[in-house]
Amino acid sequence: MNKLLIVLSFLIIAGCLSVSDIDLSGQELYGYQPNTLFEKERAYPIVEEKIIGTNLSLRYEDGIRFIVSPENIILSIETRSEMKPLESRDGIKQGDSVDKVIKKLGKKYSTRIEQGAKVYTYQDSKNKLIQEFWTVDGKVQIIRLKTKDKI
Template sequence: MEGDNLKKTIFLILLVVISAYLFIFQWKLAPRPIYSLITNSIDLSKENISGLKLHQDINSPSFIKEYGKIQSLNDNNSYDYFNLKNGLVIATDKNSHMIIRIIVNDNHDKKLVTQNGIKLGDLSEKVVKLYGKNYYKRQEQGTDILGYIDKKNQTTLEFWCVENKIQMIRLDIASIN
């Protein structure tokens, strides 16, 4: 009987130590929704990438005039991805055709910028200077990410950095995976 209690005690101690380690040292690897709990909100209601905004309908006349009729690049069960001109990639909700994610990962002409003028190649310090200190840091696919969240509008803006330079910009609704 005493041996069983000792084993349970050792197991619980190990469980607490491992959990504490994961929480303290691996928090940067936590899923994105965790950061909405620990990060102060900023206003991203006017955020766009060179005029392209979340919740735009890809079948609207204004969108088609600017980008043409687009074909699906890649899809999954919940949303479709599309390549637009100039290195933009968008994801849309399958049912509503509304834009729920905008990605800039190829910007040869340097014309794709955020509302505050951030473009690929800029330093992460410039992001903090223009967007403020209410950001979270996380890692995904070996890349450091600075993220901002607008809790009221359920929007996130992430800057994926390699060696302190912006390599990808991702603007999306907070609930997208």
């Protein structure tokens, strides 16, 4: 009986852990993808540049922020809510509802509360990607696409 409970517990836990994994391959924001070479020169000037650990954080005048490795590889791409509503690959943009995010990407997400926002996180373990939708009052405010385990 104890062995049966242990096996059932293991299966339930394994099932819960696998629920949060989806395919994010090909996902990009503003034409950029994590794990690709970064071109620092863009149409917009840099307004903020700072070192975060061994990585470089660059925010451009158009509001896009990149975190780049010492090898010049994109680790994270982030957009802010005040930017014009450009879309992610799945057609999700700032101001969209949480319902639209779930309808487009599914129920395989985790949530947390951070800095007053509810963050919906989708993970792709195979491609080592994470996509986050930071929401306030049920509306997307920030979209972040980043590599898993490198930041």
